[in-house]
Amino acid sequence: xxxxxxxxxxxxxxxxxxxxxxxxxxxxxxxxxxxxxxxxxxxxxxxxxxxxxxxxxxxxxxxxxxxxxxxxxxxxxxxxxxxxxxxxxxxxxxxxxxxxxxxxxxxxxxxxxxxxx
Amino acid sequence: xxxxxxxxxxxxxxxxxxxxxxxxxxxxxxxxxxxxxxxxxxxxxxxxxxxxxxxxxxxxxxxxxxxxxxxxxxxxxxxxxxxxxxxxxxxxxxxxxxxxxxxxxxxxx
Numbered sequence: 001x002x003x004x005x006x007x008x009x010x011x012x013x014x015x016x017x018x019x020x021x022x023x024x025x026x027x028x029x030x031x032x033x034x035x036x037x038x039x040x041x042x043x044x045x046x047x048x049x050x051x052x053x054x055x056x057x058x059x060x061x062x063x064x065x066x067x068x069x070x071x072x073x074x075x076x077x078x079x080x081x082x083x084x085x086x087x088x089x090x091x092x093x094x095x096x097x098x099x100x101x102x103x104x105x106x107x108x109x110x111x112x113x114x115x116x117x
Numbered sequence: 118x119x120x121x122x123x124x125x126x127x128x129x130x131x132x133x134x135x136x137x138x139x140x141x142x143x144x145x146x147x148x149x150x151x152x153x154x155x156x157x158x159x160x161x162x163x164x165x166x167x168x169x170x171x172x173x174x175x176x177x178x179x180x181x182x183x184x185x186x187x188x189x190x191x192x193x194x195x196x197x198x199x200x201x202x203x204x205x206x207x208x209x210x211x212x213x214x215x216x217x218x219x220x221x222x223x224x225x226x
Binding site: 042043044046047091105106108109110111112113 | 216
C-alpha cells in the first residue's frame with residue numbers, strides 16, 4: 001500500500017501564529033489527498049479534499065481562508081493553519097486513496113498533533 | 118442524511134471473541150471499511166467489504182449485509198494489543214468516506 005508521511009509529528013505554537021503541516025505520499029502519485037481533523041474521543045472529520053494543480057474542495061463549515069491547502073505536486077500537499085487559536089488544537093491527519101474498483105483503500109499519514117497555547 | 122452507528126465502548130477479556138456492530142444509512146454504497154486506531158495514532162486499514170458475506174483475515178473477520186445496512190467486525194483470540202478504537206466507514210455514491218464515531222475496545226486480562 002501507499003506510504004504517507006507527515007511533518008511535523010507534533011507542534012506547539014502561540015495563539016495568533018501560523019503553522020504549516022506537510023503531507024507526503026512517498027511511493028504513490030496522489031492526484032487527490034484528504035485532510036482530516038480529529039478532536040479527542042471523536043471520529044475523523046473531513047476538512048477538505050486537496051487536488052493537485054487546482055483549488056481544494058472544503059467541507060461545509062471549514063474556513064478556506066483559515067486552513068490554506070496547497071497541493072503543489074503529486075506527492076506533496078500542505079495545510080497551513082493561519083492565525084491559530086486554542087480551539088484549533090487537534091489531531092490533523094492526511095490521507096491518500098489508492099486502487100480502483102474493489103481495491104479502494106485509504107492510506108493515512110501518522111498525523112500531526114497541534115497544540116495552540 | 119447519512120449516518121453511521123456503532124457502539125461507543127465495549128469491554129472484552131483477553132483470549133475471548135468480540136463482535137463490533139455497525140449500521141449505516143448512506144446515499145449510495147461503494148463499500149464498507151473497518152479501521153483500527155490506537156490512541157494518538159492514525160487509523161490503519163483492517164478490512165474492506167463491498168459484497169455480502171464474511172471476509173476472514175487471520176484473527177479478524179468482517180461481515181456485510183447490504184440489504185440490512187449492517188456490518189460487524191469479529192475479533193478472535195483477543196490480545197491486549199487489540200485495545201484500540203475501531204472505526205467503521207462507508208464509501209457513498211460520490212466515493213466519499215462517511216465515518217462512524219468509533220468503538221473503543223477495552224481488553225481486560
